[in-house]
Amino acid sequence: MPSVVNVRGVPNLVLASASPARLTTLRNAGLDPTVIISGVDESQADGLPPFEMALQLAELKCAAVAGRDGVPEGALVLGCDSVLELDGEALGKPDDATDAVRRWQSMRGRSGVLYTGHCLRDTATGQVAAATASTTVYFAEVTDEEIDAYVATGEPLHVAGAFTVDGLGGAFVTGIDGDHHNVVGVSLPLLRDLVIELGHSWTELWSPGARRT
Template identity: 90%
Template structure:
């Protein structure tokens, strides 16, 4: 079976894949995410996933016949695309806007089989509902630094989990990689999901 390569520095994506029985090789893409500025959130997530996948798949050396996965997540809030916050103040403003409301988390997935050159790509979406958190809770959460490293300034699998009151859709997508969607992409490229288990 091919080597599975994750074109992402995200520890949450790596952990999700490992928990699903896949042990990826991590190669960070280094893609400048500002290339997708101005696109609608759904398109932005997919384009950045495609760019990250391509950047890593074209590197040398790469394990022969690798499956390379690029992913990117974007939160849509009131029609606006939100990636990682610029700084603490930006994270506070976002949480003040999100609290008591909901947003849609899009994660673009792009999988390339380097043996055949075939590519399969799609975007998963999950609606996320946020608690009506206080200013003090927002300040304390931002002070931990966690919101600064993730799209939308929140996690569902970390300290921010207590501030997420519900989701509609795939839980793993909010963490950063939709396992059901990824399985579909693996099958589309002619591989077996269970053969990826290590």
């Protein structure tokens, strides 16, 4: 793949994640990132506290993609990873349907903290900015029948914490305390801060269609 730089000197954004929810969130915010999946083995962070796990995995994903030949020249590479903390335990994607059911039986009627690590690397300078956003999530008193039906859809098997707030699981989340987008998978206010920290303008990253009035 040839190197590409925006003709206006604005860096391309590369998303080092396979998450369709993150991609949709960024596109809705006016960005049009290139997706390059990191392929990082997430077990590398096993045993870390949830807050640290989310950040380390984000850093590993960012580094794995930033070093590849196909990354556009001068791009900003974003790595993200989300983890739900419940009773001090880090909950990523469930192992299987049985695990997802067990988690929901433990989560219902309670709250957990959703951590999303963000790591942004400027490939032109090598500078890195990283931080973790946290949002408290309150879960409904769902019934066993609702849990079984939800798990049967397959949705909770592919997301951290075994739930979504922007999909079928949204009806089972009674409230949040913090950034809504962070629960979806990428905190837009935090990402803006990281972009500015690296010396760039958030609005310059908007796609031409978003900038057009």
